[in-house]
Amino acid sequence: MSKTTRRSFLKTGGAAIAAAAAMGYIPFAIGGAGKKVVIVGGGIGGATAAKYLRMMDPSIEVTLIEANPSYYTCFMSNEVLSGERDIESIHFKYSGLRGHGVNVVHDWVSGIDADKRVVKTKSGNSFPYDRCIVSPGVDFKWEAIEGYNEKVSRIIPHAWKAGPQTVTLRKQLRNMRDGGTMVIVPPTNPFRCPPGPYERASQIAHYFSRHKPKSKIIILDPKDKFSKFGLFTSGWARHYGFDPENPTAEGSMISWVKGAEGGKVESVDPKTMTIQAEVEEIKADVINIIPPQKAGKIAFAAGLTNDKGWCPIDGKTFESKIHKNIHVIGDSAVASPLPKSGYAANSEAKVCAAAIVAMLGGDSAPQPSYVNTCYSVIAPGDGISVAMVYAYKDGKIVKVKGSGGLTPGKFDAKMRAREEQYAHSWFNNITNDVFG
Ligand SMILES: Cc1cc2nc3c(=O)[nH]c(=O)nc-3n(C[C@H](O)[C@H](O)[C@H](O)COP(=O)(O)OP(=O)(O)OC[C@H]3O[C@@H](n4cnc5c(N)ncnc54)[C@H](O)[C@@H]3O)c2cc1C
Numbered sequence: 001m002s003k004t005t006r007r008s009f010l011k012t013g014g015a016a017i018a019a020a021a022a023m024g025y026i027p028f029a030i031g032g033a034g035k036k037v038v039i040v041g042g043g044i045g046g047a048t049a050a051k052y053l054r055m056m057d058p059s060i061e062v063t064l065i066e067a068n069p070s071y072y073t074c075f076m077s078n079e080v081l082s083g084e085r086d087i088e089s090i091h092f093k094y095s096g097l098r099g100h101g102v103n104v105v106h107d108w109v110s111g112i113d114a115d116k117r118v119v120k121t122k123s124g125n126s127f128p129y130d131r132c133i134v135s136p137g138v139d140f141k142w143e144a145i146e147g148y149n150e151k152v153s154r155i156i157p158h159a160w161k162a163g164p165q166t167v168t169l170r171k172q173l174r175n176m177r178d179g180g181t182m183v184i185v186p187p188t189n190p191f192r193c194p195p196g197p198y199e200r201a202s203q204i205a206h207y208f209s210r211h212k213p214k215s216k217i218i219i220l221d222p223k224d225k226f227s228k229f230g231l232f233t234s235g236w237a238r239h240y241g242f243d244p245e246n247p248t249a250e251g252s253m254i255s256w257v258k259g260a261e262g263g264k265v266e267s268v269d270p271k272t273m274t275i276q277a278e279v280e281e282i283k284a285d286v287i288n289i290i291p292p293q294k295a296g297k298i299a300f301a302a303g304l305t306n307d308k309g310w311c312p313i314d315g316k317t318f319e320s321k322i323h324k325n326i327h328v329i330g331d332s333a334v335a336s337p338l339p340k341s342g343y344a345a346n347s348e349a350k351v352c353a354a355a356i357v358a359m360l361g362g363d364s365a366p367q368p369s370y371v372n373t374c375y376s377v378i379a380p381g382d383g384i385s386v387a388m389v390y391a392y393k394d395g396k397i398v399k400v401k402g403s404g405g406l407t408p409g410k411f412d413a414k415m416r417a418r419e420e421q422y423a424h425s426w427f428n429n430i431t432n433d434v435f436g
Pocket residue numbers: 040041042043044045046065066067068071073074075076077078107108109110135136137138159160161192193196296297298329330331332340341342343344345373374375
C-alpha cells in the first residue's frame with residue numbers, strides 16, 4: 001500500500017472523488033491544510049473515517065487513537081463459533097491505514113476537553129484537534145442481570161466484541177458434551193447488530209447438528225420479536241426442527257422463549273451454571289449472555305451522552321448536539337432509523353468525513369445519503385438479508401421508500417445460495433474498504 005500524497009491523490013482517487021463531487025456526492029475541497037482531525041476508536045466507524053478523510057483531503061493531519069494493536073470484526077464472528085472459519089480470518093491490522101498517511105496511535109483515550117479541543121490518553125499524551133470524531137462502539141449495562149459482570153464474562157462470555165471472547169465461547173462449544181444445553185440471552189433494544197443473536201443461534205445449531213446432534217439451544221429473550229423474524233424462524237424450521245407455532249417444542253434443536261412468556265433473565269449463577277428466567281430456572285452447559293448496551297465509555301467521560309446513554313447527533317454531519325467540533329459515529333450515535341451495524345458505521349463515517357472536509361474548508365456540509373445491508377447465514381447455502389437506503393430530509397435521517405427490503409420469504413434455493421455468497425463477498429469488500 002503506497003502512502004497517499006497530494007500528487008497521487010490527484011492522479012488517482014482525486015479524479016474519482018472529483019467526479020463524485022461533480023454529481024454532488026462528495027465535496028472536493030483541499031481546504032483543510034494543516035488542520036487536525038483526531039479520531040477516537042479504530043473500529044469500523046473510526047477506521048473508515050480516517051481513511052476517507054485522508055483520501056478526500058490529504059492535507060488534513062489525521063490521528064487515529066485505538067486501544068488495541070489490531071481489530072477483530074464482529075461480523076462473521078458467528079461463523080468462527082460454528083467452526084466455518086477461523087479467528088484469523090476476522091483479524092485486521094492497521095498497516096493499510098498507515099499507508100494512507102493516518103497517524104495510528106495505540107493508547108486508551110481517557111478524556112476529551114471540548115473547550116480546549118484536546119484529546120487525552122491514559123499514557124499522558126494530549127492531541128489537539130480542529131475536529132474530533134468519536135467511534136468507540138458500545139459498552140455494556142453490567143447491572144442488568146444479577147450475578148453477571150465484567151469478571152464473570154470471562155467464564156460466561158458475551159462475545160459481543162469479537163476477539164478473545166469469541167475464542168473462549170468457541171472452545172466451550174467444542175468441549176460441550178453431546179446432549180448438552182446451551183443458553184443464549186439476547187439484549188433489550190437498542191443494541192449492536194439486531195439480527196446478530198439469531199444468526200448466532202443459527203450458526204451454533206449448524207455446528208451442533210453436525211457434531212453434537214442431541215444438544216439444545218435455548219434462547220431466553222426479553223423481546224417478543226426480532227430482526228428478520230419470519231426468515232429466521234422459517235429457516236430454523238427448515239434446518240433445525242423448529243416449530244414457529246410452538247417455539248419451545250421439545251423436538252426442536254432451537255427453543256425460543258419470548259419476553260411475554262417469561263424469557264426475561266433475572267439472574268445467573270456462574271458457579272452452578274444456572275440461569276433464572278422469569279418463569280423457569282435452567283441449568284446449562286454453556287451460557288452466552290449478551291448484556292443490554294449503551295455508548296462506549298469515552299462518550300460518557302466526554303459528556304456526549306443523553307439520558308438514555310447514547311449520543312445525540314446532527315444526522316447531516318454527525319456533529320454532537322451537545323459539544324461542538326466533536327462528531328460521533330457508529331454504534332454510540334443516535335442515528336435511527338439507521339441500525340447499529342458495521343455497514344451503517346461505515347456509511348456514517350463517509351458522510352461525516354465529507355462534512356468535516358467541507359466544514360474545515362469553510363463550506364457547508366453536502367447533502368448526505370446512507371446505506372445499510374445486514375446479511376445473516378442460517379445454514380450453509382441459506383443466506384438472508386435486509387437492506388435499505390436512507391436520506392436526510394427536514395433535519396432527519398429517513399428511509400428511502402422502495403429502496404431496500406428483505407429476502408423474499410418463499411424459499412428459493414438458488415437465491416439463498418447467492419445471498420450466502422453476497423454475505424461473504426460483502427465481508428471481503430467492507431474489510432478492504434475499512435482497513436485496506
Ligand atoms: C456477532 C456480531 C455480528 C455482527 N454482524 C454484522 C454484520 O453482519 N453486518 C454489520 O454491518 N454489522 C454487524 N455487526 C455490528 C458491527 O460489528 C458494529 O455495528 C460495528 O463494529 C460498529 O462500529 P463502531 O466503530 O461503532 O464500533 P467498533 O467497531 O466496536 O469499534 C470501536 C473501537 O473503539 C475502540 N475504543 C473504544 N473506546 C476507546 C478508547 N477510550 N480509547 C481508544 N480506543 C477505544 C475499541 O477498541 C474498538 O476497536 C455485528 C456485531 C456482532 C456482535
